[in-house]
Amino acid sequence: MKPKVVIGFLGTQLDSGRGAGRWEKWRPSVSLGMHEDFLVSRIELLADERRYKDVSDLVCADIAQVSPETKVTVRDTYIADPWDFESVYSVLHEFSRSYPFDTEAEDYYIHITTGTHVAQICLFLLTESRHFPAHLLQTSPPRKQTAGVSGSYSVIDLDLSKYDRIAERFVKEQQADQAYLKSGIATRNLAFNRMIEQIETVAIRSAAPILLMGPTGAGKSQLAKRIFELKKLRHQLPGNFVEVNCATLRGDGAMSALFGHVKGAYTGAINERAGLLKSANKGLLFLDEIGELGADEQAMLLRALEEKRFLPVGSDKEVESDFQLIAGTNRDLGQRVEEGGFRDDLYARLNLWTFQLPGLADRPEDIEPNLDFELERFAQNNQRRVTFNREARDRYLAFAASAQAIWKGNFRDLGASVTRMATLSASGRIRMETVDEEIGRLKRLWGPMGGQADHLLSQLLGDRLHDIDRFDHAQLREVVNTCRNAKSLSEAGRLLFAASRKRRSTTNDADRLRKYLARFDLTWEEVAERV
Template sequence: MRNVVLGFLGTQLDSGKRRRWKPTVSLCQEDGFDVDRYELIYDGTFSRLAHNVKSEIEAVSPDTEVVLNQMDMDDPWDLGETYGKLFDFAKDYGFDEDRERYHIHLTTGTHIGQICWFLLSESRHIPAALIQTGPPRGDSERGSFDLIDLDLRQFDAIQQRFDQQSREYGGILRGGIETKNSAYNQIMDRIEQVSSVSDEPVLLQGETGTGKSELAQRIYELKLDRRRVKGRLVHVNCATLIGGTAMATLFGQRRSFTGQAGTERPGLLREADGGVLFLDEIDTLGLEEQALLLHAVETGRYYPLGSDTEITSRFQIIAGTSADLSERVAAGLFRVDLLARLNFWTFKLPPLRERKEDIEDNLKYELARAEKRLGVRVGFNADAAEAWLRFARAPSTPWPGNFRDFGGAIMRLCTLAPRGRITRAQVQEEIERLQRRWRSSTTDRDAQLVAQYFAANLDPFDIPQLAHVIRVCQTSVSMSEAGRRLFAVSREERSSKNDADRLRKYLAKFGLKWIDLSES
């Protein structure tokens, strides 16, 4: 196998003006490394030097063939130009790996040229190892010679380090909880990928208690670790921004606006400068505030109340909502342009009832958290743990408050545990307490919904069924669609599948009409 070296002419080092050591010539004198052919790339401006170096190589290493390749550069520090010309050189070269071993001499050329050599070698556009040489040091007569092979099989340790770092970032987003739910893990992997490289808005959707606030905190920590932000995380619950104070809270106000001492405030947008602004329950934000927020997000500028001078604040934004913002837009309660800006990256967190395989790991997490808060280590008796997990994983357990319900239940069990052990009787008592609360909450919501359309008293048996029918009608585009959703099972057993007619007759029993429900 013949050794072939590709390298730039060293316009300074190979001239010998600064020192007697000439890297291109010295490489051809290296003991144990015979150079059969040297492809020397030079700019036409230095043609004389190139020919002198060729003569010197032929004098010290007669068996080395020197091939001069003229490559003129308008600007050797221009990455695009240098890479493009080296790419074209490699494309037309005609590498013969069966007969020749190729090497790139990195010592000569600009830093831009060295970067381009590396990129072309790593991508295998040039199937070559890298050579780095250096001048003699001290009393040594020989310079340094390092051969770097970019065979990626030698970089398993580096790849493992990257994989480990990725797992660490994923662990940050999961709060240190080992999660098994594939849908949730896919979301976390995508959030880790996005948060590490993108500064665009992130919209977190999910039912109440699915962990949007905690996830926003972890996204911020990841961005801080990856140096995507330098400022703080400012958490705003938009549901608390009520009335005239909403504007001042968000955008700040000058004393001149009220004329009263102590009324000047910087505003939360100013506090988020350089960091992350988390707008929780953003669906509750007023339309006027939405318009000003959109301008601030897009331009980084806004006017505090009572000020004629714009304030600059550059921040990244995370928004959280448990509502369907598209429905809010359709109802005229949310600006479509703000939604378009916020949902650049949208992630919908699955509820706890769809993550039953993660319940046991979340139980361990909640027990550890309770231990920190109470200062006492608490555990389950074996029969108590079995009873709790059976209830928590059961398809009939709705977990309407999701992890908020789950975490609250574990904290109550730990607080009341005698001698640090949770008993089967305690578990049964907590299960009954949760079921009573859920039934009461569901019954109240159903009764309130039915009362909007039906004034007469109903048997308790009829209320949940009628409430479900009303909800389906409100979220369907036609009576036929609502009928198909309501009679999806029984319709398969009927010869006549007029779902709209069946729904019409059911509503008529209560004096209701489709148009009244659909328009609401």
């Protein structure tokens, strides 16, 4: 059995006593060392040494007498007003953050018999929320005086009302956790913020696999790392964060990288290799682009998830590893299952908690706070702060949130864009000419569909382009691109309506195209003239 560690307050009244008569009095902290079936390895005694050092010294000496194997560590704990909820909670919350809990090596118990009622309630709340990774322990005096002074103990659960100020404190902490998952970025997209709220709840309450879906550069890897760090702060994952992009795992090396191998398992296996799953024991394994895993690796991974055991390559002895899995993908795994490229049973295991991360173009209202985040990150990495002048900032944000900005690489594109502008702004101010040059560079980076066609639409529609919905903009851009490569209105119509025309008895594709362009006050002649 693991050593037992008890954390509790010194009872300034209940634990006090002088002379030989004190041994006839039940003292809760001293009684912790008197139970033969509950052997305490260490007691962390929270005491105000300035006011009650004489009591704590005597209690330590008496515990040493009744239980020499129990070590007592006095933690000097000053609380200005022990009946003030906020003061008590703040002190205990800080203690929970700084104490070196090791749940793999020790079992922890929170002694709630001593201390004020306020302290007892705060200890309960912090234990319930897993700030203290412990059980609640209550000690009681003997019912009859002749029964001795050890009394009784019980590991219990309490049903206490949650005071408003404490509840508010938890709400604030939950909000802080959500902000942490967002890297402190004050995002404005309501759907994204609701998703982060759910992820924060799942991260704290569940150890089940999490599937993060979304396009490349949407932030899956960063979010997975933040989830790990949040769980680490709550003492839920004592192990490490292990990350791998499955698209980089190919051939025989894929099995070895994930599950390890024994010496001599294959040509070149000179030394034994633990593998990523073993390295993630008691921690978190992030498998990015999990849809790229081969069939054999998928089968092994499924068994490792279900049984926490697997066979390294070339070994006949199973290895155990208890890890939490977060998987990332920019592919539709449901479609991959239908196509036979991904195991349906593995997908079922991953699909309990699935979150779809939107791309940057789908969150235009979040571009501005992310822009500020990237500027701050540039300042930290380069020890040089760069800002926009007002006109340049407005110009960049207008483009970044417009339908012309498709953000193929999502936040990676935005980060690279800010880095380029900040680096080129030697004066520390990003000006209009730098922004215009960067906008042109981004359009070229995104190719004809994101550059030339959008430039043509801008010429055709002018300011009206900003009034067009993103859906209509994408459709119109495809129409314009097709028209650019067609010799006539009729040819463009046939290309655009090739599928539906087969289901119609009569066809007039040129007229359909003409009417479509008219919706945007455009004519074929205008489009043809500009191309």
